Amino acid sequence: MNVYSVNKGIGYASSGVEYAQKYRKELFENLEFNDHYVFLNYLSKNIAVYTDLLGYQRKQVLWIYNVLSHRPTHATTFTVDLFLEKFVGEAYEILNQTSTSLEIKVTGTQRYKIWLLKDDLIDRVDYIVNGHLVNVSHYDQSLNNIEHFSDGQLVRRSFYNLQGEISYEQFYNGREISMTFIDNQILYGKMAFYQYFFKVLQLQKEDAVIIDRPLDVIEGLLPQLVDQVRLFSVVHAEHYNESLSKGSHVLWNNNYEYIFQHADSFEAIIVATDRQNQILSGHLRKKTMIKTIPVGYINEVSRKRSYRPYSLITASR
Numbered sequence: 001m002n003v004y005s006v007n008k009g010i011g012y013a014s015s016g017v018e019y020a021q022k023y024r025k026e027l028f029e030n031l032e033f034n035d036h037y038v039f040l041n042y043l044s045k046n047i048a049v050y051t052d053l054l055g056y057q058r059k060q061v062l063w064i065y066n067v068l069s070h071r072p073t074h075a076t077t078f079t080v081d082l083f084l085e086k087f088v089g090e091a092y093e094i095l096n097q098t099s100t101s102l103e104i105k106v107t108g109t110q111r112y113k114i115w116l117l118k119d120d121l122i123d124r125v126d127y128i129v130n131g132h133l134v135n136v137s138h139y140d141q142s143l144n145n146i147e148h149f150s151d152g153q154l155v156r157r158s159f160y161n162l163q164g165e166i167s168y169e170q171f172y173n174g175r176e177i178s179m180t181f182i183d184n185q186i187l188y189g190k191m192a193f194y195q196y197f198f199k200v201l202q203l204q205k206e207d208a209v210i211i212d213r214p215l216d217v218i219e220g221l222l223p224q225l226v227d228q229v230r231l232f233s234v235v236h237a238e239h240y241n242e243s244l245s246k247g248s249h250v251l252w253n254n255n256y257e258y259i260f261q262h263a264d265s266f267e268a269i270i271v272a273t274d275r276q277n278q279i280l281s282g283h284l285r286k287k288t289m290i291k292t293i294p295v296g297y298i299n300e301v302s303r304k305r306s307y308r309p310y311s312l313i314t315a316s317r
Contacts, residue, residue: 001033001034001206001207001208002033002034002035002036002203002204002207002208003028003033003034003035003036003207003208003209003210004035004036004037004038004062004201004203004207004208004209004210005021005024005025005035005036005037005038005210005212006038006040006209006210006211006212006213006217006221007021007037007038007039007040007212007213008039008040008041008213008217009039009040009041009043010039010043010047010050010051010054011043011050012050012053014050014053014054016236016237016295017212017213017236018054019054019295019296020212020234020236020272020295021037021054021212022054022055023295023296023297024293025037025055025056025060026055027297035060036060036061036062037051037056037060037061037062038062038064039061039062039063039064040064040194040197040217042065042157043063044124044136044138045123045124045138046074046075046076046117046123046138046139046140046144047061047063047066047073048061048073048074048075048076048140049076049117051073052075058072058073058074058075059072059073061073062201064193064194064197065145065159066144067197067200067201068159068167068168068182068196068197068200069144069145069159069160069161069167069168070161070162070167071140071144071161071162074140074141075140075141076117076121076122076123076139076140076141077121077140077141078121078122078139078140078141078142078143079120079121079122080102080114080116080120080122081120082122083114083122083125083139084104087106090106091106092104092105092106093105095111099116100115100116101113101114101115101116102114102116109129109130110127110128110129111127111128111129112125112126112127112128113125113126113128122139123138123139124136124137124138124139125137125139132152133149133152134148134149135147135148135149136149141162142160142162142164143160143164144159144160145157145158145159145160146158146160153175154172154175155171155172156169156170156171156172157169157170157172167182168180168181168182168183169181169182170193176190177189177190177193180192180193180196182196190216190220191219191220192220194217194220194221195220195221195224198221198224198225199224203225203228203229204229205228205229206230207229207230208229208230208231208232209221209225209229209230209231209232210232210233210234210270211231211232211233211234211259212234212236213255214233214255214256214258214259215254215255215258218233218258218259219258222258222262222265226265230267231265231266231267232266232267232268232269232270233256233259233266233269233270234269234270234271235256235259235269235270235271235272235276235280236272237253237255238253238276239252239253239256239260239271239276239279239280239283240252240253240283241253250283260283260284263284263286263288264286264287264288266288267289268288268289268290268291269288269289269290269291270290270291270292270293271290271291271292271293272292272293272294272295273292273294274292276292277290277291277292
């Protein structure tokens, strides 16, 4: 059995959703199944930089763009020296160098701005011609992807496999996915891209999919996943606006509105507190199981008798 927790993005300043996943991951470590963590947003930095901070094993992390490029989640190992090998035999000049970046000039009009992680490891490289950004190359153990720009606007991304070949390309209109060219297919829009990814995962009937961030995701996935896997969704915040809800009319939190409208498609909806469980059970007219899984835990309750009076502790969800 495999369990897939589906999120959008992750960063240095992770939200409560990412920490809820982290606590759930720690609980799963004592259970006999494989848990995976899916991230659907494009990230400009190697995802391992972020997931390492939260203690994910790299084999657990499934970034959609890496999976479809047949790349594992891997630490960044590509160095400045490896990048500069492309200029062997060419003259170049180092213009500026700091602990976080390096700028070199190849000709009078061409420059490269190399952005660093640490220890001369490359995060990304901006290619600039006549003062205009042409493309940005992103690295992990090798070239991962290139973003192409026209008149300052993102128009295309090319994703590479470990052999340095283009695996697929994605085109954009107003930074939204318009088309993806992959495996001799054309996928139109974001939802078709997500659906293709979940086909590649080859999910089995006994597998569980937990939707942690449903907004702008679940509409495309629900028709594909319902009755095909064990499907769950997590409510990470207040699920409705109390002041604007009257009688039988409930103003849902828009992040979860689609989930509640199709609640009978889910094996269970997960909340963090028994109180929210009670309120949501009263709001939902559909016979859907609602389960409480608290966010965070302690290994034991401290019974210490002495304490410092007049101390203050604040707690937040």
